[in-house]
Amino acid sequence: MFDVNLLNEPGQQNEKTADNSISFDLDPIDIIDRKINNKEVTNNLSENSKKKDWFLIIIIILIIGIIISVLLGYYFQKI
């Protein structure tokens, strides 16, 4: 496939074009774990979303706890 890279050796190019791809020597796990300025680089990354999930669960448990306490308090006051 026709692909121009003037960094190749001059001369016939047709067999050299396959070498023009950009590649990074990176372990995929390395990409996933990276953070920039405490912000995830990648979308949908597990670590941050897990933290958010736990935070939500704790908040919901607390709210349910408060509601139950209020209801119980109200019930015992009536008795």
Place this chain on the structure above:
Amino acid sequence: MSALPALIGISIHENKYYYLSWIPSESGPLVIDYGTTIIKEQDIPFDYFIDKIKEYNINPRFTIALSNQHIKYNFLESYNPLIDDWNNRNNYDKIFQSSYDSYIYNTEDGNFNIHILKSIKNNIVNQIKHKKYPLANLSIGIFSALTGVKSWYNLENFGNYIILKLSKRNILELLIIRDRQFSSYVVGQKNNDNFNITSFFGNKKYKEDISETIKSFFNNSLDLKDYEKIFYYSIGGNKNDANLFSSFNSDKFILINPFKRLNLDDNCNPKLSEINLSSYAELGNAFGGIDV
């Protein structure tokens, strides 16, 4: 934390650098910076592009797309090795060979040759070597856009297509791909409803067809022949022409917008019009071989 690998693409057009920086991420290339800056001195300001993203702690690598200013092209029809050799000796004398690096691309009908001034190429390579940054690719305007189109769009089902560049003074550049191979590189000028080819490098049997096809864009007789897609972009081109292409309401005309296909970091949302975003098409060699 180790530095992030980053790719900084620079394309040079007239008095401007267009640049775009990206880092690899789980969902593909993530753009962290892009923009334009005026060329103020002969040396490319590599550190300027790095400084703009220094908060990311990056390990940069560059790609550069040059303008046609220091490039020469020719197309030599191929007959047999003896005649080809004789042709080559007649076309290139010793002074030319010592001044230019020549890149030869075999096609069905002959050789398409790109020649770059050695002094220009060496100057760029030495500048970047001096800074100790790696240079991953050195390409040229519309040829870099082709690399980008191959990365940004799914071309699996298309064999015949055109990359079309609209420039100042109604100059059009075209890269014709037939059967997924280079067919010809054409430069011409639009004059009202007419289109005159000023330079043609490729198989001459298609020259008239291409001229007719381009003329048909401007005189309301749209005739794409067997071309399946026209990928177009504009760098300072006539806005009316770009609007004309979009007014065809044809899915065969595609305005190249690299940003549509890329993920952008939160602080990096493009606020330009689609046609102005297409000016970044020549940064395509920064995505060579990467499926976006």
